[in-house]
Amino acid sequence: MKKGFIAVLAIALTLALTACGNKNNNGNGGAAAPSATVPSSPGKTATGKLADIKSAGKIILGTSAEYAPYEFHKNVGGKDQIVGFDIEIAKEIAKDFGVELEIKDMSFDNLLNELKIGRIDFVLAGMTPDSERAKVVDFSKNYYEAVQAVFVRSEDKDKFKTLADLENKAIGVQTGSTQEKIAKGIKDAKVKSLGKTTELVLELKSRKVDALIVELPVAQGYVANNPDLALTDITPKYESGGSAVAVAKGEAGLLAEIQKTLDRLTADKTIDKWVSEMTELAEK
Ligand code: ARG
Numbered sequence: 504m505k506k507g508f509i510a511v512l513a514i515a516l517t518l519a520l521t522a523c524g525n526k527n528n529n530g531n532g533g534a535a536a537p538s539a540t541v542p543s544s545p546g547k548t549a550t551g552k553l554a555d556i557k558s559a560g561k562i563i564l565g566t567s568a569e570y571a572p573y574e575f576h577k578n579v580g581g582k583d584q585i586v587g588f589d590i591e592i593a594k595e596i597a598k599d600f601g602v603e604l605e606i607k608d609m610s611f612d613n614l615l616n617e618l619k620i621g622r623i624d625f626v627l628a629g630m631t632p633d634s635e636r637a638k639v640v641d642f643s644k645n646y647y648e649a650v651q652a653v654f655v656r657s658e659d660k661d662k663f664k665t666l667a668d669l670e671n672k673a674i675g676v677q678t679g680s681t682q683e684k685i686a687k688g689i690k691d692a693k694v695k696s697l698g699k700t701t702e703l704v705l706e707l708k709s710r711k712v713d714a715l716i717v718e719l720p721v722a723q724g725y726v727a728n729n730p731d732l733a734l735t736d737i738t739p740k741y742e743s744g745g746s747a748v749a750v751a752k753g754e755a756g757l758l759a760e761i762q763k764t765l766d767r768l769t770a771d772k773t774i775d776k777w778v779s780e781m782t783e784l785a786e787k
Contacts, residue, residue, distance in 0.1 A: 553756040556624055561603045564593045565623030567611040569699050570717075571724050571785035572778060573629035573746070586784060588777035589627035589746070592646065592768060596625070596748075599764045610698045612679030615640055618751050625750050625761065629718060631681045632747040641752055645745030646765045646774055651685065652722035653737040655714045656707065663714060663735040675703040675712035682716040685739045707732070718744060720778065724785050 556562045566589060568574040574587035585606055597604035607623050614630070617623045618640055632642035655663050662668060670690040676682040678696040686694045695712050697703050704725055706712045715722075716739060726734045748765065750758050768774050 551756060552621075552624055552751065552754045553760060556600060556602060556757070559602070561605055562597050562600055563605045563607060563622070563624045564590075565607050565609060565614050565617050565626045566590070566593075566628045567614065568608045569701060570611075570629050570721055572720055572781035573718075574627070575785060577784060586781065588647075588774060588781045589629065591777045591781070592748075592765070592774065593625075593627050595768060595773075596761055596764045600760065611677055612698070615749070618749060621751065624757070625748055627746075627748055629721075629746045630749055631741070631743050631745060632749070633681055633684075633742055636749070639752065640749040641754065641758055643748040643750075643758060643762050643765055645743065645747050646769055647778070648745045649718040649720055650744050651682065651716055651739045651741060652719040653714050653716050653735045653739065654707075654722045654726055654732055655735055656710075657731050657733040659713065660733040660735060663737060666737055666739060669714060669737065672714060673712040675706050675715045677703065677717075681741055681744075685716055685741055689739075704729075704732070720782065724782065727786055 566574045566585070568576055568585045568587070570587075572587055574585060574589045576583055577586045578584075579586065585608060590606070593606070594604055607617070609617065611628060614623075614626050614628055615636060618626055626640075629647075630636075632645065636642070653663065653669070666689070669692060671692065673693040673695060674686040674689065675695045675697065676686045677700060678698050683694065683696050686692055695703075695706065697706065700715075700717060700721065703712070703715050707715055708729075708731065714735075719738075722734055726732050748758075748761050750761065
């Protein structure tokens with residue numbers, strides 16, 4: 504009788520401890536969980552980049568801060584800072600990891616290479632996960648969706664109604680971007696690729712190009728701030744217009760941890776909130 508009672512107690516205690524352990528393992532940014540509770544990446548969780556990041560106490564973000572509201576420079580309280588909804592997401596990832604965030608700002612077309620050679624740990628740069636890039640890096644699920652937009656000088660707005668109106672025209676795009684691929688696919692288009700969106704806008708204003716292609720939130724920002732520029736109704740199609748986080752190929756443990764943060768921020772609509780906040784900040 505007494506023996507039986509003790510046995511039941513022991514089982515209850517074991518169950519309680521197991522439940523407790525599971526709770527910790529599933530918590531946000533908790534220490535690497537034993538492989539048994541992470542069937543998607545058995546035994547890989549705390550190896551590779553993920554382990555390096557945790558022992559360094561620092562995660563390095565690669566971005567290209569010239570794409571408001573995704574990421575851009577802003578004078579905040581007399582100091583130049585890199586802000587944007589991608590940056591808010593990166594901060595949250597670092598927080599969940601329990602490490603500091605270091606930001607490396609560079610030209611967009613350098614990001615994938617820097618990731619490959621390990622000088623940065625992850626990329627958030629409004630980067631669209633297309634099949635060509637997926638051959639060299641690994642992507643999270645999309646954390647944000649956007650369509651492509653075309654904007655022109657206001658006086659020309661009537662001339663640009665459909666994609667066919669871009670044929671034979673000078674189109675400005677960012678070097679190495681998905682928009683560059685879109686533009687190159689337009690019949691007889693004269694594609695001008697430059698490193699920065701701000702430079703492209705100057706080219707448009709000074710009539711060196713006739714139209715620019717960027718993601719819609721970016722186009723909306725420029726049009727709102729420049730009465731001489733206007734948005735067209737043309738929305739070129741691409742395999743995706745969404746943005747995803749990129750990590751070096753094969754870093755499954757790191758990617759799984761990042762995805763946890765992204766899932767939380769998309770489920771509770773925090774990212775949508777940041778998109779509007781950062782759009783406002785960019786227009787201030
Ligand atoms: N979504 C486009 C791409 O993946 C453009 C991204 C540009 N981002 C930036 N931070 N400049 O190519």
